[in-house]
Amino acid sequence: MDRLYLRKPAEGVKRPDMSQILDFMRADLKHLQNIASRFGKVGSITKLEPHNLHRILYDTVEYFRNRMPHLGSRIDIHLISKIDGIEVLMDLELIKWTLENLIKNCVDAMTGKGGNIIVTATHKEPFVYVHIRDEGKGIPRNQWKKIFDPGVTTKKRGWGLGLSLAKRIIEEYHEGKIRVLESALGEGTTIEIKLRTNHPKKGKA
Ligand SMILES: Nc1ncnc2c1ncn2[C@@H]1O[C@H](COP(=O)(O)OP(=O)(O)OP(=O)(O)O)[C@@H](O)[C@H]1O
Numbered sequence: 516m517d518r519l520y521l522r523k524p525a526e527g528v529k530r531p532d533m534s535q536i537l538d539f540m541r542a543d544l545k546h547l548q549n550i551a552s553r554f555g556k557v558g559s560i561t562k563l564e565p566h567n568l569h570r571i572l573y574d575t576v577e578y579f580r581n582r583m584p585h586l587g588s589r590i591d592i593h594l595i596s597k598i599d600g601i602e603v604l605m606d607l608e609l610i611k612w613t614l615e616n617l618i619k620n621c622v623d624a625m626t627g628k629g630g631n632i633i634v635t636a637t638h639k640e641p642f643v644y645v646h647i648r649d650e651g652k653g654i655p656r657n658q659w660k661k662i663f664d665p666g667v668t669t670k671k672r673g674w675g676l677g678l679s680l681a682k683r684i685i686e687e688y689h690e691g692k693i694r695v696l697e698s699a700l701g702e703g704t705t706i707e708i709k710l711r712t713n714h715p716k717k718g719k720a
């Protein structure tokens with residue numbers, strides 16, 4: 516998407532200066548290194564550590580915001596988080612990878628249509644809930660479970676792997692839950708992730 520910036524900008528579109536382009540390139544290179552490190556981890560033993568999920572959501576949303584197509588049908592991304600400061604047990608790189616894949620699916624579902632992606636994060640001890648909502652094409656009710664199976668795709672160039680890996684990461688590695696919370700054809704979809712907070716273990720009540 517950054518390539519857009521290197522071409523002649525459309526009439527009335529402000530071209531970012533060279534230092535800004537270099538900053539984006541540097542960030543993308545770092546990003547690719549992180550992805551390589553994440554893939555090394557799938558299948559190996561992961562270590563769950565407490566992280567500020569709010570910060571990770573913020574950075575992920577910011578990353579996408581800077582790379583959304585702004586010509587043609589416009590896609591906006593927003594974060595509504597009520598979990599700042601709450602620590603969540605996670606493997607950082609795998610959770611980032613999962614969030615990026617879910618948001619990428621939202622972008623794909625809104626291509627040619629445009630609209631909003633809204634990431635919401637709430638907290639109810641001992642869990643946090645992340646909702647990723649889009650205004651895309653929606654998913655038929657009888658596919659809500661199936662889309663998490665490997666190889667299920669409706670995309671020309673899709674592998675059908677994103678959600679099956681996301682499910683494995685959330686449910687096997689983090690003992691959390693991921694599901695389609697709601698979806699309506701032509702209106703949009705909400706995916707829910709539920710993860711455990713780093714609540715200090717208490718004696719049996
Ligand atoms: N937010 C969404 N809105 C509409 N459909 C979705 C959404 N997320 C997933 N889907 C449907 O579920 C299918 C499976 O998604 P998944 O991420 O596993 O694979 P993919 O995106 O097709 O390919 P890959 O992620 O491997 O590149 C998609 O092809 C699409 O039909």
Ligand SMILES: [Mg+2]
Nearest residue numbers: 616620677678
């Ligand atoms: Mg996908």
